[in-house]
Amino acid sequence: MTTLDHTHDAAARSWVAAANDPATDFPLQNLPFCAFRSLGSLEPFRVGVGIGDQILDLSGWGITDMNALMARRGTERRALRHRLFDTLKEGAPAVALLPQAHAEFTRPCRIGDYTDFYTGIHHARAVGRLFRPDNPLLPNYQWVPIGYHGRASSVVVSGTPLRRPRGQVKPPDADAPVFKASARIDCELELGLFVGPGNALGEPFGIDEADEHAFGLTLLNDWSARDIQPWEYQPLGPFLAKSFGTTISPWIVTMEALAPFRLPFTRPEGDPQPLPYLDSPTHRAQAAFDIELEIWLRTPAMAAPVRLSRSNLRHAYWSLAQMLTHHASNGCNLQPGDLLGTGTISGPQPEEAGSLLELTAGGKQPLTLPNGEQRTFLLDGDELGLRAYAEKPGFRRVGFGACDGRILPAL
Amino acid sequence: MTTLDHTHDAAARSWVAAANDPATDFPLQNLPFCAFRSLGSLEPFRVGVGIGDQILDLSGWGITDMNALMARRGTERRALRHRLFDTLKEGAPAVALLPQAHAEFTRPCRIGDYTDFYTGIHHARAVGRLFRPDNPLLPNYQWVPIGYHGRASSVVVSGTPLRRPRGQVKPPDADAPVFKASARIDCELELGLFVGPGNALGEPFGIDEADEHAFGLTLLNDWSARDIQPWEYQPLGPFLAKSFGTTISPWIVTMEALAPFRLPFTRPEGDPQPLPYLDSPTHRAQAAFDIELEIWLRTPAMAAPVRLSRSNLRHAYWSLAQMLTHHASNGCNLQPGDLLGTGTISGPQPEEAGSLLELTAGGKQPLTLPNGEQRTFLLDGDELGLRAYAEKPGFRRVGFGACDGRILPAL
Known part of the structure; x- marks a missing residue:
């Protein structure tokens, strides 16, 4: 647990x-x-910190490897935060910065393993209702934090376009599947937790140690091919319906920055x-967090994106600490830089859904967009963006940056 | 496809x-x-090649990174094989070697992602029969190579003991699960395919290109906690029932070495x-391979292990090439060093089963061992080993080394 200190003081100002x-x-x-370099350069990516519209380069601080930074204990992480705060606060001498507009980004760290949880109970219930109208929520859901291993290699940073996947699709009335371009590309509104120090194989940790292993959060879009998924997922879970790409924002917002937005965890x-x-x-x-989450869409016909949905991380049924503790409870070793998705965080109201599958009742009720276009799932050229921020009276708003991706036509 | 050449000549002898x-x-x-170093040293691990009871160190050849070696094209891999063959064949000058008995091993490469398939149809049917007697094989099985993402961090090399995991178990007649040490630790008899060059995100490859991306095979024991698995696996697949550890042999047998043992792929x-x-x-x-597979057990009361089962990779319903091609068919990027498990390869006969779950009818019919002991699942101190080899008249036997692990008591 992070206590509040002067780095959370809303009155503090920066020289940026x-x-x-x-x-x-x-x-x-x-x-x-973040991990950044000058736009268009072939320099190695460097560890940086976002401040306003600028980036502070930490290579001069001896910080050259994000995973090594993530391996530091919580006390060291907090000391670094204080040093960054003191460097960038009003009155401190200005140092060289790179404008974010002149930077390009990559994945902020090496992601050894990516796990995706399923902590959004409203999403689980809504999706379950589409498949099992009488029994939407499986009996294990309220006891065990459901999760599965995801594909780490295809996690990409915001702005990377993704090609519409091809795959096996079996229409309900057909005898055999066909291999074709997916016609039901969807997004999933999630946050991703980056692991800090982690644990050795065979050595679980207790729930009260979990915060020590939580480094920070990023936005995460778990792109999904809804027509590939139902045919392939029995009995071992989602596979190629997900592994064609997962987009994260370039920024890792630390747990220390999010401390003011904690809430009690209740059932x-x-x-x-x-x-x-x-x-x-x-x-x-x-253990809960008040973080607003949004889905935005810009079709090729639009000048500016429109918001499709908004939700909040406080609707998660399992906390970030429970995700970490459960994951390591069998002795599985978590490592610095591992990524744990929350699963789709839908709110309790239909308009707070975190996927098009839910917003369109399984593709049966198209959304009508402000310009008159309609969408069930994403078409080629559509740009889907996630946004998130935490705000609370008496504190500065803390945001997550952009998590955007555009769908390219299938090969 | 690798054609046979003089490196497959059974008459060729080594100076070792x-x-x-x-x-x-x-x-x-x-x-x-393999990746090896002198036993007990703190040297970095080096890339080596097994020959008889010795290891040839490749660091003097400029080969210092296994993943970089795996990224080489097939023509380069074959050229290296020829050079190794010429160096170690009878008549070539002797060079320094390290006895395998004086070496310790680690994972042979960095494993970016680990995927486990389910290509053993006899296993799928036998396990399905335990859960769904009337409908053992799901309708997708014969159309789509079923697979799921596994946990890469907990893949360990032969000889690493594994601690019995704790986890949520729900007895069928109980209202709620309990968190306890697993009482049903099982093995799964698999081979693991290491990926060679791989593909870029969004760029699938054709079935006839798959061999180019197949570097070699290792033995793989997909340890499973059979009491954790049924409670957690719906709807997203196995998770903590598997991620407490996966054991591989230290050796990667190349696809070139296995070329004589190819078979037609038939349905x-x-x-x-x-x-x-x-x-x-x-x-x-x-596309199929004739590779014998065996399970061995040594309980603490035994001086020598006993064989519990034998099977053969030719029983796989999907080929290694199909695993690779399907995995990348949605554009998912495979990378050098990625590991693809075949899934449990059981034979058609009950005694050819690749897991204790099958050999004991779901734990209902204990095995009686030659010394009179009985086993359903593994007890603390039990050592479970996998072995594999290919043999054929006119060719030298090609083996896979050891894939052993011992179960430590739960914490």
């Missing part, structure tokens, strides 16, 4: 003018990490309480 | 005496790769034929 804009994602109180009346290994008084007091 | 022993896994015709009469993207005349002619 744009960081003091109330609308910026990156005020002095945020200080997210609805009558629901099972978490088993003891996933429960503690400290966890109950502060 | 043990390589000429007919029982060795590592004759001159094999030349498997039983009346079964669906593979869709065109998974089919070609070349594939049909030679």
